[in-house]
Amino acid sequence: MRIVSAQKAEKLSFAGLWLCTAIVILPVLGITVVLVWRGASALSWDLIVGTPHGLLAPIVGTILLVTLTGLIAAPLGIAAAVYLTEYSRGGPLVRLVRLAIVNLAGVPSVVYGLFGLALFVTLFHFGRSLLAGACTLALLVLPLVISTSEEALRQVPGSLRHASLALGASQWQTVRRVVLPNALPGIITGLILSIGRAAGETAPILFTAAFYSLTDPFPNSLLDPILALPYQLFVMVMEVPNVAPATKWATAFVLLAIVLGMNIVAVILRARLRGSRRW
Amino acid sequence: MSAAEDKYILHPEGEIKIETKDLDMYYGNFQALTDVSVAMPSRHITALIGPSGCGKSSFLRCLNRMNEVIPEARVDGQVLLDGNDIYQADTDVVQLRKRVGMVFQRPNPFPMSIYDNVAYGPRLHTATRGSELDEIVERSLRGAALWGEVKDKLHQSAMDLSGGQQQRLCIARVLAVEPEVLLMDEPCSALDPTATFRIEELMTELRESYTIIIVTHNMYQASRVSQYTGFFLLGEIIEYGHTEQIFENPADRRTDDYVRGRFG
Numbered sequence: 001m002r003i004v005s006a007q008k009a010e011k012l013s014f015a016g017l018w019l020c021t022a023i024v025i026l027p028v029l030g031i032t033v034v035l036v037w038r039g040a041s042a043l044s045w046d047l048i049v050g051t052p053h054g055l056l057a058p059i060v061g062t063i064l065l066v067t068l069t070g071l072i073a074a075p076l077g078i079a080a081a082v083y084l085t086e087y088s089r090g091g092p093l094v095r096l097v098r099l100a101i102v103n104l105a106g107v108p109s110v111v112y113g114l115f116g117l118a119l120f121v122t123l124f125h126f127g128r129s130l131l132a133g134a135c136t137l138a139l140l141v142l143p144l145v146i147s148t149s150e151e152a153l154r155q156v157p158g159s160l161r162h163a164s165l166a167l168g169a170s171q172w173q174t175v176r177r178v179v180l181p182n183a184l185p186g187i188i189t190g191l192i193l194s195i196g197r198a199a200g201e202t203a204p205i206l207f208t209a210a211f212y213s214l215t216d217p218f219p220n221s222l223l224d225p226i227l228a229l230p231y232q233l234f235v236m237v238m239e240v241p242n243v244a245p246a247t248k249w250a251t252a253f254v255l256l257a258i259v260l261g262m263n264i265v266a267v268i269l270r271a272r273l274r275g276s277r278r279w
Numbered sequence: 280m281s282a283a284e285d286k287y288i289l290h291p292e293g294e295i296k297i298e299t300k301d302l303d304m305y306y307g308n309f310q311a312l313t314d315v316s317v318a319m320p321s322r323h324i325t326a327l328i329g330p331s332g333c334g335k336s337s338f339l340r341c342l343n344r345m346n347e348v349i350p351e352a353r354v355d356g357q358v359l360l361d362g363n364d365i366y367q368a369d370t371d372v373v374q375l376r377k378r379v380g381m382v383f384q385r386p387n388p389f390p391m392s393i394y395d396n397v398a399y400g401p402r403l404h405t406a407t408r409g410s411e412l413d414e415i416v417e418r419s420l421r422g423a424a425l426w427g428e429v430k431d432k433l434h435q436s437a438m439d440l441s442g443g444q445q446q447r448l449c450i451a452r453v454l455a456v457e458p459e460v461l462l463m464d465e466p467c468s469a470l471d472p473t474a475t476f477r478i479e480e481l482m483t484e485l486r487e488s489y490t491i492i493i494v495t496h497n498m499y500q501a502s503r504v505s506q507y508t509g510f511f512l513l514g515e516i517i518e519y520g521h522t523e524q525i526f527e528n529p530a531d532r533r534t535d536d537y538v539r540g541r542f543g
Contacts, residue, residue, distance in 0.1 A: 089350045159387040163449070166345055166381040167400040167456055168373045177399070178389060 032256070039253025042246035053236065053247050055254055057217030061130075061226035062258065064219070065209060066199045068134035069141065074191055076138070077145030081187075084146070085153040086175050105143035110203035112140045117207040131222040133209020140204050141194040148190025152183040185273035189266045196262035200255060202230040212240075229255040287530040288317060289520040291507060296321040296460060296490040297342055297379075302356035304337055304346065311337045312514045315356075319507065324482060324491040326501035326522065329511035330542065335494045338511065339462050342492065343379040344372055360460070377404060380458035384465045386445035388437035388452075393420075393429050396437045396448055400456035415455055423451035424481050443474025447481065461485065463493040467500065479504050498538055502526045510534045 048055045080097075088094040116136030126132035156179050164174040180187075210231035217227050233251045236243045295318045304312035312334045319325045327335040340346040341354055344365060357364045365375050377400075388396050397416045401407045407415065416433070420426040425447040429440070437448055446466060453461065463482075467475040482491060482504050495501050501508055502522055509519040510531075518525060518534040529535045536542055 159383060159385065160389060162345065162348060162383065163387045165348060166343065166376055167403065167452065168376040169403050170373060173403055182390060
């Protein structure tokens with residue numbers, strides 16, 4: 001009797017757990033299907049290069065923005081991760097730094113936007129610009145870059161560090177010649193994922209980088225504002241009347257494709273490098 | 280009479296390469312070594328034996344200051360290399376580790392080519408390149424009895440070698456920086472008997488030019504390759520003397536029990 005009820009309970013709990021898991025994938029699937037269905041069909045060459053509301057300028061703006069974000073966040077984040085994993089030996093300061101990183105990751109993105117406005121746009125006189133937006137986004141993704149880089153560095157076995165140190169290498173020589181080259185694939189994967197996240201963010205660039213223009217959409221310098229896909233979408237939906245629905249769907253589709261594309265590249269890269277790594 | 284003088288510690292004849300005096304070592308609050316005073320002669324093989332956790336590996340790591348890799352480790356006392364204390368504040372650790380090379384328990388080649396593994400040390404310390412570096416690589420691989428097996432695939436990954444070949448590659452990598460002392464921390468524990476035999480043969484050859492100190496779990500290995508043996512127990516050195524004497528006629532009962540396999 002007990003055995004039967006245990007079996008029943010097992011089946012019931014299996015069904016329940018399976019259902020919850022299935023529900024998790026529904027929104028992802030739903031968003032993707034709807035966007036592909038309505039967005040991809042609306043996408044045309046004319047929509048990309050045509051005016052007004054051509055997608056070329058916001059695509060270029062987003063790519064410039066995330067590239068610059070990566071260029072700023074990578075050296076800072078990797079250096080911090082190297083310090084934390086390879087050099088620091090604990091202590092109150094390091095605990096404080098880690099606490100700061102964890103909390104930084106929890107700060108709402110709109111707060112980053114306001115901070116960027118106050119610091120980069122106003123105080124540093126960058127104005128509303130590509131540079132100010134990239135700096136703000138770099139701050140946003142920094143915790144993610146640091147933690148993924150730390151993870152990649154920790155994957156390098158200690159025995160390789162010991163071998164290098166025992167041959168008379170300094171700490172820095174060991175980091176540069178053994179640890180970093182072996183951690184680099186993981187670091188790059190983390191970086192792409194982080195930048196993918198930055199590509200979709202709206203709030204941080206709202207006050208710092210993005211603008212809406214039909215006449216002068218391409219930036220000429222780092223200090224020019226830019227069109228960016230998330231902001232473009234926001235403006236088209238909320239503020240500009242009479243934009244064709246197809247244009248909005250196509251914009252959303254392109255944004256999703258860029259973000260998902262970056263994630264897929266990162267996942268493939270990680271899988272490949274994992275396969276080729278041996279120690 | 281202090282506790283140290285109670286022990287059966289031989290002071291070898293001839294030139295002493297490394298000597299420790301009243302060496303204590305701690306991991307945090309745990310004392311891993313107590314009062315170890317022992318002298319290891321030049322161009323001989325000294326074996327350090329004892330049960331797991333007796334401190335023999337910790338002792339070995341004191342001799343090239345590799346214990347400093349562990350944040351909590353701390354050392355008291357002296358380690359004299361050619362009479363100079365390596366724990367003095369002005370010791371250049373890089374120079375020390377060039378002079379005192381180390382081979383680890385598990386083969387740990389870098390995930391690079393065979394050539395780059397051996398060239399790693401020379402590239403750190405000198406600007407050697409080209410044919411001069413080729414010569415160092417060849418000489419070191421010959422020294423580690425590996426040249427014949429790898430000379431046609433120097434630029435292939437070191438990770439494709441067998442475990443025994445990898446360990447000899449690690450020895451070649453150490454030889455390339457031209458050390459005076461070789462520390463070996465159970466170098467054969469991850470190897471099969473054939474590979475172990477080749478490493479032991481190699482050690483006997485290397486003894487001509489290097490002072491070798493080997494930590495081993497394998498008492499047959501200690502008796503086969505070494506001239507001097509030290510027995511460690513619970514962080515102390517119990518007995519130190521000629522290998523034959525330690526294995527055939529030990530003075531301390533605990534040494535006797537250990538080498539006869541009554542515990543371990």
